[in-house]
Amino acid sequence: MAIPQEILDEIQDKTNIVDLISSYIPLKRSGRNFKALCPFHSEKTPSFFVSPQRQIFHCFGCGIGGGPIQFLMQIEKVNFLEAVEILAKKLGITLPRRTSPQDSLKTQAYSLNKEICSYFHNNLFKPQFKKILNYLKQRGLKEETIKKYKIGYAPKGFKNLIEYVRAKGGSLSLLDKLGVISPTPDGSYIDLFRDRIIFPIFDIKNRVIGFGGRRVEEREDLPKYINTPESILYHKGETLFGINFAKQAILKKDYCIIVEGYLDQIIPYQEGIENIVASLGTALTPQQIRMIGRYTKNIVVIFDSDSAGKISSLRAIDLAIEQNLNVKLVKLPPGFDPDSFTREKGSQDFLKLIEEAEDFFFYKLELLSEKFNLENIQDKSKLLLEMLSTLSKFNNALLKYEYLKKLAERLKVKEEFLLIELRKIEKQDRKGPSFKNNTFLKKELNFAEEYLLKSILHKPELLAIVKGVIQSREFSHKTLRRIFEECFNFCENSEDFSLKKLLTRVDGELASQISRISLEEFNFDQETFKESLLKVKENSQKTKIEILKEKIKEAEEKRDYLQLKTLIPEYEKLVREQKLR
Numbered sequence: 001m002a003i004p005q006e007i008l009d010e011i012q013d014k015t016n017i018v019d020l021i022s023s024y025i026p027l028k029r030s031g032r033n034f035k036a037l038c039p040f041h042s043e044k045t046p047s048f049f050v051s052p053q054r055q056i057f058h059c060f061g062c063g064i065g066g067g068p069i070q071f072l073m074q075i076e077k078v079n080f081l082e083a084v085e086i087l088a089k090k091l092g093i094t095l096p097r098r099t100s101p102q103d104s105l106k107t108q109a110y111s112l113n114k115e116i117c118s119y120f121h122n123n124l125f126k127p128q129f130k131k132i133l134n135y136l137k138q139r140g141l142k143e144e145t146i147k148k149y150k151i152g153y154a155p156k157g158f159k160n161l162i163e164y165v166r167a168k169g170g171s172l173s174l175l176d177k178l179g180v181i182s183p184t185p186d187g188s189y190i191d192l193f194r195d196r197i198i199f200p201i202f203d204i205k206n207r208v209i210g211f212g213g214r215r216v217e218e219r220e221d222l223p224k225y226i227n228t229p230e231s232i233l234y235h236k237g238e239t240l241f242g243i244n245f246a247k248q249a250i251l252k253k254d255y256c257i258i259v260e261g262y263l264d265q266i267i268p269y270q271e272g273i274e275n276i277v278a279s280l281g282t283a284l285t286p287q288q289i290r291m292i293g294r295y296t297k298n299i300v301v302i303f304d305s306d307s308a309g310k311i312s313s314l315r316a317i318d319l320a321i322e323q324n325l326n327v328k329l330v331k332l333p334p335g336f337d338p339d340s341f342t343r344e345k346g347s348q349d350f351l352k353l354i355e356e357a358e359d360f361f362f363y364k365l366e367l368l369s370e371k372f373n374l375e376n377i378q379d380k381s382k383l384l385l386e387m388l389s390t391l392s393k394f395n396n397a398l399l400k401y402e403y404l405k406k407l408a409e410r411l412k413v414k415e416e417f418l419l420i421e422l423r424k425i426e427k428q429d430r431k432g433p434s435f436k437n438n439t440f441l442k443k444e445l446n447f448a449e450e451y452l453l454k455s456i457l458h459k460p461e462l463l464a465i466v467k468g469v470i471q472s473r474e475f476s477h478k479t480l481r482r483i484f485e486e487c488f489n490f491c492e493n494s495e496d497f498s499l500k501k502l503l504t505r506v507d508g509e510l511a512s513q514i515s516r517i518s519l520e521e522f523n524f525d526q527e528t529f530k531e532s533l534l535k536v537k538e539n540s541q542k543t544k545i546e547i548l549k550e551k552i553k554e555a556e557e558k559r560d561y562l563q564l565k566t567l568i569p570e571y572e573k574l575v576r577e578q579k580l581r
């Protein structure tokens, strides 16, 4: 972290969250709190609360919450440091400078990229390249779209861009770092894009980070598209084409359409479907999914008919499910891509396809059923494995169970059997026992763990007591475990613990949990506190025993007597301890 903790605490202390939030949306008093229509999801009755006492906000509709920093991160779509900078500026607090030589190089790189982008774009409007502009118009691009996307043209020849930049006093080495020129064997350079239509790639802040070039002549010996390689600004797979234009619409519509190519994004956008981005590759990356996750939990992936069947692209979507995104899929009719479909059938038909989008799980099942022969036992088990690995990604236990039932029905397999297989996969994923049979026990445990957190948030002096009994890894809930880890750090650094300070040290997911838990009704009760401590401890002991049992069984199967010699006494000790309680 570049900003000292004292300054963070000062900023958090001096900011009034009610003033901050009401400068964005109107707040209405409601008892001790304020409420409003949530700015992060669309709703008709307010579920967005702001607590002046605790200096936090939380939306009980979409689950987003935290302190002033988290609010700014969400509403301004900025990162942690940028949010802190905004608050510091409002308060007149100066932050330590954090520029490095790398930063100033990047600043130069952005401005050179902008220059290059204008060069390509202006070419299109020169008389000698009029036929290129006309070609684009025939292709269905309106002039305003061409201007908005800064689409351009790189002429034939090897040194056009190089000469242009040289004449302006720009440096070849920076051009090289931007990936727009290629070195030749004789030690000089040539332009990367020659006789190509240029699509600039913008980042979320509208800065040009790279370019894609489409061939003009339909020559089979030339690749249809080439892109800027990895450069100091462009990192393939970390960006989404069109996100700078689409972000507002994604927020508003609360879903994001994902397509593959430049024109697949541009043409539907031009026709009014604005919540759309392109992955610039068939497989979505985790970074891209996280980027979308900042705006919406709902995605609709559109496949061309030829890429739809690729298992690799389906696997990528498992990633989205793992991050709690709802995924639907649309397969276009043969011969169409989103670009040609919108041009030929119109945006209404395109939207209709989206309305009929199929749930990812069933889509995958159907696809695999076509691919594998269900009469063949080995094929069937391959299919099962593939489907169960998707199921194991769901964090929502109820959803997981519903899908599992449907899968069992469809494949005529017993649910119990699928459950056993699913557990095996989950164990391999080392995701912990998240699919416990006994939901009642799990609820009780969850209550106890949350009760402990509520207790320390309301009575910070209890933190040391909790830490004395339980280690953070003994909490069964993944998020709570991470929250307690942060809390316990205060003790280790012998720092005073407070909700405000805690919120400057956690990510958005944790902040949302913390804000929810601290806004919920709470009356401290000594007995419940003690019981909760015991319950959490007891469960962790039980889990340890279960794990040991499992290990002993494995060692027995392998006849690993050496291993058994250490495992069994450990096991007996734990069981004795448990009985004493």
Ligand SMILES: [Zn+2]
Binding pocket: 038, 039, 040, 041, 048, 059, 060, 061, 062, 063, 064
């Ligand atoms: Zn909300």
